[in-house]
Amino acid sequence: MTNHTDLSAAGLEQRTAALEAVFQRKGNLPDGFVDDFSAMAGTTFVTANGARMVARAWTDPDYRARMLQDGTGAAREMGFEFPAWHQKLTVLENTDKVHNVIVCTLCSCTAYSIIGGAPGWYKEFEYRSRLVRESRTVLKEMGLDIADDVELRVWDTTADTRYMVLPLQPPETVGWSAEDLAGIVTQDAMIGVAPVASARS
Structure with a gap:
C-alpha cells in the first residue's frame, strides 16, 4: 500500500514542499523555477506599478483617457505585462458621484502584476x-464611509478580466510631481476600500 502523508493539519511551508515534490517527480517543475519565479514576482509584481499608472493618469489627461479606454494597453505603455491567463485590465474611475470597489467572489484574483498580490x-x-x-x-467597517448620494459599484473579477480602481486625487495634491503622487x-x-491620503510617504 502506498504511504500517503496526511497534510490536512500541515503548515503552509510543509504543504508547499509536498506540492513541489509531486510536481518535480512528475517532471512538471523545472529546477530552480520556484526560486526564480519568487524573485521575479517580488521585484516585478508590485503595488508600485499601479501607483505609477494612477499618478500618471492624475497628471496626464491623455494617458488617463487611454487608461480608461484600454487598461491593458496603458499598462503595457509603461512597460508592465500580464500573465497569459489574464490579459484584460479594466480601470474603474472613481468620481464624486461613483465609487468602485473590486472583489473576487470565487477565490482571490487580482491584477497582481499591476497592484500587487492580494492582501490577506x-x-x-x-x-x-x-x-x-x-x-x-x-x-464602513474597514474605515471607508460612502455617502448615501454616491453610487457604489462592486466589480467581481472574472476568469480573464482583472480590475483596478483609479481613485480620486486629493485636491491638495494637485501640482505634485508624478513621483510624489505615486x-x-x-x-x-x-x-477601492480606502481613499488616497495626501500625506507624503
Whole structure:
C-alpha cells in the first residue's frame, strides 16, 4: 500500500514542499523555477506599478483617457505585462458621484502584476461574500464611509478580466510631481476600500 502523508493539519511551508515534490517527480517543475519565479514576482509584481499608472493618469489627461479606454494597453505603455491567463485590465474611475470597489467572489484574483498580490483580508470568505451583499457596511467597517448620494459599484473579477480602481486625487495634491503622487497611492485605494491620503510617504 502506498504511504500517503496526511497534510490536512500541515503548515503552509510543509504543504508547499509536498506540492513541489509531486510536481518535480512528475517532471512538471523545472529546477530552480520556484526560486526564480519568487524573485521575479517580488521585484516585478508590485503595488508600485499601479501607483505609477494612477499618478500618471492624475497628471496626464491623455494617458488617463487611454487608461480608461484600454487598461491593458496603458499598462503595457509603461512597460508592465500580464500573465497569459489574464490579459484584460479594466480601470474603474472613481468620481464624486461613483465609487468602485473590486472583489473576487470565487477565490482571490487580482491584477497582481499591476497592484500587487492580494492582501490577506481580500482572500477571506467574509470579505468575498459580504461585500456583494452589504457593500456599504463592509466598507464602513474597514474605515471607508460612502455617502448615501454616491453610487457604489462592486466589480467581481472574472476568469480573464482583472480590475483596478483609479481613485480620486486629493485636491491638495494637485501640482505634485508624478513621483510624489505615486508615493501616496496604496493597494487599498486601487482595490477601492480606502481613499488616497495626501500625506507624503
